[in-house]
Amino acid sequence: MRHCCKFKPDEIYYLKETNLYVDRKLSIGFCPICEKPVAELVEISFTGEVKRVRVSGLKANDLLFMLKNQVLYSMRECNYLKFKSKPYGWRYGVNKSSKIKGKEYVRQYAKDFYGNKELIKVF
Numbered sequence: 775m776r777h778c779c780k781f782k783p784d785e786i787y788y789l790k791e792t793n794l795y796v797d798r799k800l801s802i803g804f805c806p807i808c809e810k811p812v813a814e815l816v817e818i819s820f821t822g823e824v825k826r827v828r829v830s831g832l833k834a835n836d837l838l839f840m841l842k843n844q845v846l847y848s849m850r851e852c853n854y855l856k857f858k859s860k861p862y863g864w865r866y867g868v869n870k871s872s873k874i875k876g877k878e879y880v881r882q883y884a885k886d887f888y889g890n891k892e893l894i895k896v897f
């Protein structure tokens with residue numbers, strides 16, 4: 775996949791066919807240069823056209839969420855069955871609110887495939 779440079783995806787999800795598209799694959803990974811999450815959806819229409827959607831940052835997060843229910847299996851899942859080592863999953867955004875001195879703060883975290891979390895912003 776490609777963002778600032780070409781790099782290997784961390785995960786490839788194989789998605790269900792729709793009425794219009796077959797051979798649907800969603801690749802996700804982190805750009806090694808700018809470190810943004812990047813998601814790339816490639817699907818082939820019944821007329822043989824290749825449709826490619828590439829998004830990064832929060833939009834990648836949104837795309838993963840939108841397509842989450844269409845996932846049949848993932849590349850890592852296949853490997854997981856073979857090696858049973860690392861956990862796998864989605865990188866997703868989580869909001870946590872807390873009250874400090876009567877004021878409410880919301881912390882937004884991004885969680886990765888390995889259960890690590892990163893504070894994105896506080897508002």
Ligand SMILES: [Zn+2]
Pocket residue numbers: 777778779805806807808809810
């Ligand atoms: Zn980049």
